Amino acid sequence: LRQGIEQPALDNFITAAAVDTIIRKKPHLTLIHLVDMDNHRHHYGVRSQQAIDALDRLDKHVGELVAAAKEAGIYADTNFMILGDHYQLNVDKMIHLNMIFADRGWLKSTRNGRVNRHWRVIAKHADGAAYIYVRDSSLVDEVRQAIKPVKGVKTVFEHAEIAEFGADTNATFMVEAADRYFFTDETDRPNVVENVTNAMLEAGEPDRYKGTHGYHPWHNDYTxxxxxxxxxxxxxxxxxxxxxxxxxxxxxxxxxxxxxxxxxxxxxxxxxxxx
Ligand SMILES: [Zn+2]
Structure with missing residues (x-):
């Protein structure tokens, strides 16, 4: 059934494996993660026809799991939970903060576009937000000044706020992207802020999206x-x-x-x- 991580084949495989397990083993707890709709929202946009078609496939998979519980004779005792771990927002611009840090000499990129481990300042992204780690504490103010004016950086959260969120307290700052923007870790791009083009998406370049997640959970319409x-x-x-x-x-x-x-x-x- 599987074709690597291609969708919808991957979710068909995951569902078939769960159906088989439910019927043969009757587990007390089954947790499965279907990612078809997330995948299509990333590639085609949040409300795209491709994402809506993926939602229909998810619905079909839920039907298959319910039918499996009935066939196993455990349906009357089974509670079902259908949960999302995030919504998505449409995007069309990337922010490559590590390019700024490379430009200031705070990190060096490797030949394959990654970051050399002897960095002094580094951004680690989660798309809609990114952590900024500053190893050299004498640079903290300079780093804040460098990231605040970048177009598409909506908020710079200070260390004390990060701790309040329950996020990584090793980070010096956390930044959230404005609507339509998301972060990458890349160092080797033409500009710090760059449009996502259809050509990039069609070529299947990694981390090129029309929709994504990772924004602050308090963002409006993001449940x-x-x-x-x-x-x-x-x-x-x-x-x-x-x-x-x-x-x-x-x-x-x-x-x-x-x-x-x-x-x-x-x-x-x-x-x-x-x-
Ligand atoms: Zn995703």
């Missing part, structure tokens, strides 16, 4: 999906709940009648449960 069904779940309700991804673990634990020995992030989504 994701949570659908629940099963014997322990209330029926046919749309809830306007303020929940986080970190609430998913405790909620799964409650569905499995498990308790954590140590404190964890997040809370049980109590409103989804019957009585």
């Amino acid at each position: 994701t999906t949570a659908i629940f069904a099963g014997p322990d779940i209330i029926v046919d309700q749309v809830l306007d709940l303020d929940v986080d991804l970190t609430d998913e673990g405790p909620t799964m634990a409650k569905l499995l009648d498990l308790e954590f020995d140590t404190p964890v992030d997040g809370h049980v989504m109590a409103a989804i449960f019957k009585d």
Whole structure:
């Protein structure tokens, strides 16, 4: 079934493997990650026809998993959770912050376009945001001055804010991209800010997108999906709940009648449960 990581073949394979496992092994917990729609949103845009077609394929896979639970005889005891880990925003411009740091002599690029390990300042991207690590503390103010005016850098978060977010406290700064922009780690490009062209996308160049994620979770219209069904779940309700991804673990634990020995992030989504 598989053709490397090509979609939709990869999700067809993942679903077939899960269906086979559910029928033959009846596991207490099955977690599967289908990435077809994420992939097509990256390549064609958030609301593209290709992404909508991928959503239809996801729906079909959910149907196959439900049918597998019925065939295994465990459907009446099975709770289903359909979760997104993020939404996406449409983009058309890249920001290559490491080019600035190379230009100032704070890092050197290697022959294959990566960063030599003896860097003093480096950006590590998560598309919509990036961490900035400054090894040489005498450079902190200069780095802040260098990144603040870059077009497409919306916010520079200071170290204290990073700790509040629960993000990597080894980072000196965290930057968030403005709408339509995203970050890369690349050092060897024509300009610090560069348009994503159709030619790049058609050539299949890595990290070239029409949509992506990694922005601050507080960004407007940037929420994701949570659908629940099963014997322990209330029926046919749309809830306007303020929940986080970190609430998913405790909620799964409650569905499995498990308790954590140590404190964890997040809370049980109590409103989804019957009585
Ligand atoms: Zn993605």
